Amino acid sequence: MSARDKSSWEQTPGAPAGHFVSGLVYTDPDIYRDESDKIFSNAWRFACHASELPEANDYRVFDHDGQSLVAMRGEDDVIRTFLNVCSHRGAKLLDQPSGNAKHVTCFYHRWTYDNHGQCTGIPRASGYASDGVKKESMGLREVRTDVLHDLVFITLDGATPPLETFIGPALDRFSEMLSGQPLEVFHYNQAVLECNWKAWHETNMDLYHEFMHVVLRQTQVNAMPMEDRKLIVFEGGHGGSGGDLKAAYDGYEGFAGRGDDVPPLAGMSATDFRFINLFPSTAIISRGTVVRIDTVTPIGPDKALLEMRGLGVQGEPDGHRRVRQKHHNQYWGPFGRNVPEDMVAAESCADSFRHQAGRYQIIARDEKMAGQDDAILRAFYAEWGRRLGRDPGAPV
Ligand code: FES
Ligand SMILES: [Fe+2]
Structure with a gap:
């Protein structure tokens, strides 16, 4: 042949x-x-190295499965990850690849969030008084995050087995x-x-x-x-x-x-x-x-x-x-x-x-x-x- x-x-x-x-x-x-x-x-996915978030309020933005995510180090030293999406109308919250933000303020209507993902402020919230929209229930969507050997991993699925099992x-x-x-x-x-x-x-x-x-x-x-x-x-x-x-x-x-x-x-x-x-x-x-x-x-x-x-x-x-x-x-x-x-x-x-x-x-x-x-x-x-x-x- x-x-x-x-x-x-x-x-x-x-x-x-x-x-x-x-x-x-x-x-x-x-x-x-x-x-x-x-x-x-x-699946669990590597997001960044912990050294990229050395200080409290440091953040790192990355894309995963077509979505923008942000990993942040809290003042309690815990790294959490959220969808980089405002709870109000979906604007992207952080458009720089990395930085430091004690409060995250959405540019569109100025809703604010802390690095635990809680919504901390809604301008003129009284306008929502009759319809139940209140900051206590408007937190960011948190994404499961775990750290192994300073490697920060995330998964979008709450039912995925723990990182140690996956690895x-x-x-x-x-x-x-x-x-x-x-x-x-x-x-x-x-x-x-x-x-x-x-x-x-x-x-x-x-x-x-x-x-x-x-x-x-x-x-x-x-x-x-x-x-x-x-x-x-x-x-x-x-x-x-x-x-x-x-x-x-x-x-x-x-x-x-x-x-x-x-x-x-x-x-x-x-x-x-x-x-x-x-x-x-x-x-x-x-x-x-x-x-x-x-x-x-x-x-x-x-x-x-x-x-x-x-x-x-x-x-x-x-x-x-x-x-x-x-x-x-x-x-x-x-x-x-x-x-x-x-x-x-x-x-x-x-x-x-x-x-x-x-x-x-x-x-x-x-x-x-x-x-x-x-x-x-x-x-x-x-x-x-x-x-x-x-x-x-x-x-x-
Ligand atoms: S879309 Fe973020 S405050 Fe309106
Ligand atoms: Fe090669």
């Missing part, structure tokens, strides 16, 4: 169910709506790094990607594509035997590195000596590479001296908002911070040797699936949970299929 004709191109790949994904999962509008109803309306043991290998010293966000950037949200998450679950990155070809692929690179998957669609992968930075000009100039994070060595992908759309990735957190938010079937955070150690000397920023940006900054290449890959596949020229993604690599096994992708799509009641390989 050489090249394939139309009908053979459109046949399913000769791999077992669960080992390939139909291109329709990236484009079909019904599937996109289903993902909103059955994933994003009830299970998936973050256990990160607890020392995330909590062993206080971390803070020093880098934040956003990009709108012309691809489905899953296409980005796939780049963080797929080790096989490390051949694409010149820096990984020269520092990671040969840094340890493939069979020693252990991967792990968890119930709920999470998955990542089961043991640390190693990097040999001396193999790449400009990276040599990386880590000799700043202490690694707690529980890490400077040459460790550790990652976890949390279902549905968050990745936590550490390269020994620095951490990156990705969150991808669907905007439409073929558009997604990517938020990327870089974290270092709170209160560290300026010299250490500069080195950590360099380590972050070398890989993951907008001009780094890793993230821009992943963007090209995600958008390139999206181009093929948009008009169904591409039909399937093959996720069939089996290396016994090591090397470049596709097991993390399969675990993600098994959970996706379970929630949607669809086979990822034949979803419609």
Whole structure:
């Protein structure tokens, strides 16, 4: 067999169910709506790092499942999240991405709220005297919020099991790094990607594509035997590195000596590479001296908002911070040797699936949970299929 004709191109790949994904999962509008109803309306989602709300009354606005939300730190030090929507006629309350507000005043008719979400003032409230509208019953819609290792998560659904149940043991290998010293966000950037949200998450679950990155070809692929690179998957669609992968930075000009100039994070060595992908759309990735957190938010079937955070150690000397920023940006900054290449890959596949020229993604690599096994992708799509009641390989 050489090249394939139309009908053979459109046949399913000769791999077992669960080992390939139909291109329709990236484009079909019904599937996109289903993902909103059955994933994003009830899953726990990473919202921000607690260090982004250091003071009482600090807030951070973000979008989730098509809605604007705001996380706020109260004077009681508790972080709460609300729909960023006024109880009166629905105006958006806060239009800056972050700030500090002891009282939130709606610009439209000047109703006011405190950081517990209580409505504290209605101008000329006497006009509502006969119809029962009163500030005591006009609070904001609060959204369940929980904090684990300083990671702030929210869910829109009151019936979703607790965050600890949702995450299970998936973050256990990160607890020392995330909590062993206080971390803070020093880098934040956003990009709108012309691809489905899953296409980005796939780049963080797929080790096989490390051949694409010149820096990984020269520092990671040969840094340890493939069979020693252990991967792990968890119930709920999470998955990542089961043991640390190693990097040999001396193999790449400009990276040599990386880590000799700043202490690694707690529980890490400077040459460790550790990652976890949390279902549905968050990745936590550490390269020994620095951490990156990705969150991808669907905007439409073929558009997604990517938020990327870089974290270092709170209160560290300026010299250490500069080195950590360099380590972050070398890989993951907008001009780094890793993230821009992943963007090209995600958008390139999206181009093929948009008009169904591409039909399937093959996720069939089996290396016994090591090397470049596709097991993390399969675990993600098994959970996706379970929630949607669809086979990822034949979803419609
Ligand atoms: S819409 Fe907010 S006060 Fe009227
Ligand atoms: Fe990549």
